[in-house]
Amino acid sequence: MPRGDIPDHAAEYAGKTPASAKMFAESSRLHVNGVSHNIRRFDPYPFVSRSSEGGTITDVDGNAYTDYWMGHWSLVLGHCHPSVTRALHEQIGRGWMHGTVNEQAIRLSRMISDAVPAAEKIRYTASGTEATMYAARLARSHTGRGVIAKVDGGWHGYASDLLKSVNWPFDRPESTGLVGGDKIVSVPYNDLDEAVRVLGEHAGDLAGIIVEPVLGGGGCIPASAEYMAGVQEFVHRNGSLFILDEIVTGFRLRYGCAYTAMSLEPDIITLGKIIGGGMPIGAVCGIDDVMAHADDSRGGRSYVGGGTFSANPAAMAAGGATLEYLRGNRGTYDAINGMGERVRSGLAGALGTGGGRAAITGIGSMFMAHFAKDGEECGDIVDAGQAALCDQEKLRRYHFKMIARDGIFVLPGKMGAVSAAHTPDDVERLVAASEEFAGAEQGR
Ligand SMILES: Cc1ncc(COP(=O)(O)O)c(C=O)c1O
Known part of the structure; x- marks a missing residue:
């Protein structure tokens, strides 16, 4: 209106x-x-x-x-689910902001890595936006290439990199104040032939594609299994990464991610929302090889900082209580x-x-x-x-x-x-x- x-x-x-x-x-x-x-x-x-x-x-x-x-x-x-409320009350008594490695984060990560096979390593953020921003950076670090593909109508948060082709008409700039948009290309959703054609035009510099298994903000539209499998096949054959944004779908459709039910093999997964039980959260997860680029102890220079409030015990406790409840009450x-x-x-x-x-x-x-x-x-x-x-x-x-x-x-x-x-x-x-x-x- x-x-x-x-x-x-x-x-x-x-x-x-x-x-x-x-x-x-x-x-x-x-x-x-x-x-x-x-x-x-x-x-x-x-x-x-x-x-x-x-x-x-x-x-x-x-x-x-x-x-x-x-x-x-x-x-x-x-x-205010009773399990989450209880966990939060208990955590408030033990401190809600430690700024340290904490047992609540380890407990939550144990549950995520058990349920999400590709989450060999996890790093928390305070929002989904940060998680997808880091995912793009990791893909570029890993491949040494510049272009990230996304789909028309895909929403990955407000990070500058991925703020493209969100709203119809998809070729219009989403915002002023953005630079370097030529490194993001957009492909049609659920149209495999056309998506592969566009990806092919950028194959030499394609670091990866980020896609939601169900477009959330873009209209609550599930991807077809053929589309996801076909896109994954193209990017993997091309030495590019397959990034799944499961910030909405993670632990929403089943205990774990949507991708396992689709027999996909993502390199990076972004999570958020449900894994924090309603507290601020994001997580970038992925296979060891890729996540290693963020490991500064091994010389990794892909900065995936996490931020001040990453893995704060309150969010970890609320997320932990949520997943524990879901795990026990399938x-x-x-x-x-x-x-x-x-x-x-x-x-x-x-x-x-x-x-x-x-x-x-x-x-x-x-x-x-x-x-x-x-x-x-x-x-x-x-x-x-x-x-x-x-x-x-x-x-x-x-x-x-x-x-x-x-x-x-x-x-x-x-x-x-x-x-x-x-x-x-x-x-x-x-x-x-x-x-x-x-x-x-x-x-x-
Ligand atoms: C698929 C998807 N990715 C990323 C985000 C960004 O998450 P946040 O709002 O926590 O930054 C959202 C938020 O709705 C989302 O739906």
């Missing part, structure tokens, strides 16, 4: 969020555009949160929302993936995929709706361009209606994720709210 337009249900929303309106005005005075992450802003103003628990986030007016945004999809167990994945499946089939019926009015994408516990523009029909959505060309205004109308009317929070314009704290009843309420939206739209 263009900024300044008054959305449907704005009056209803204003009526129930006066404290948010007031506080967001102050937030706007203090913060750029009122927010600390561009995507958190939505019109007319985002509610201001006060607390969260289980499947619910509550705003400063006391409105409770069933939360499918779940902290940028980092909270696979929901808010049924969690059956439950959230099953609810995800029901969301996708329910939304398909509610929003009209049969008639081409909408398409639903996703896998496991991840889901997203896409709406056809007036006079058009949605086909299958297999890349971020197709997703971007859907009716973005209607998508935001849909999400905003659910916030304003139904107490359901999917960040407007983004995908949603079911957590272990959601229930089948929550899912049915989401489907019913979507059905109501589709009905109202027909009368527009």
Whole structure:
């Protein structure tokens, strides 16, 4: 929705969020555009949160929302899961910032390396952005080449290097202030022939490709197994590295990474979000040979510093508690993936995929709706361009209606994720709210 337009249900929303309106005005005075992450802003103003628990986030007016945004999809167990809460409380008593090698980090890494075979070595960061930045650097160090390929619509955080071809149209600069963009090339997603053709043009200087097994920010779109295998084959034959960004998918679809289920052999994997249990985290992991470039004790000169807050005990403890719970309760994945499946089939019926009015994408516990523009029909959505060309205004109308009317929070314009704290009843309420939206739209 263009900024300044008054959305449907704005009056209803204003009526129930006066404290948010007031506080967001102050937030706007203090913060750029009122927010600390561009995507958190939505019109007319985002509610201001006060607390969260289980499947619910509550705003400063006391409105409770069933939360499918779940902290940028980092909270696979929901808010304040008892195991994570306990681990954090205990850790606070033992210190939350040591700045040293700590036992909590070793415990978390043991679990990651057991579940992610390619994670022969791990280095933590405080964000996913840093992890992908280091991944690109390591690939260049290892190969002595300059070009990193990514896919159209791939989102790897705000690091300068990879801030290219994120938003449609993909050939437009994403930001001012970037230099050296010629060392990043973009290839189509889920189009193996074309991807290989573009990679071939850069073969001599190709250090590696970074790709998400499921485009998250780009529209919740799974990669086909053939595409991933074909791209991997090309880069490996070419002496380049295959980098998987599993910051969203790691420990989301199964205990471990998505790539093992796809029989892939990445050289570098980036993780984040879930492995920190909702605390700030990122990790760059990979096979020994590649990670050795970061080992300054062995003369490695690829700086993968980690940073002040890397492996801080609080994040390590929260991540450790999350993975430990998931490892011992594998049924969690059956439950959230099953609810995800029901969301996708329910939304398909509610929003009209049969008639081409909408398409639903996703896998496991991840889901997203896409709406056809007036006079058009949605086909299958297999890349971020197709997703971007859907009716973005209607998508935001849909999400905003659910916030304003139904107490359901999917960040407007983004995908949603079911957590272990959601229930089948929550899912049915989401489907019913979507059905109501589709009905109202027909009368527009
Ligand atoms: C696939 C992917 N990579 C990297 C990032 C960047 O992570 P962070 O926001 O922690 O810097 C994100 C964030 O959403 C992501 O979805």
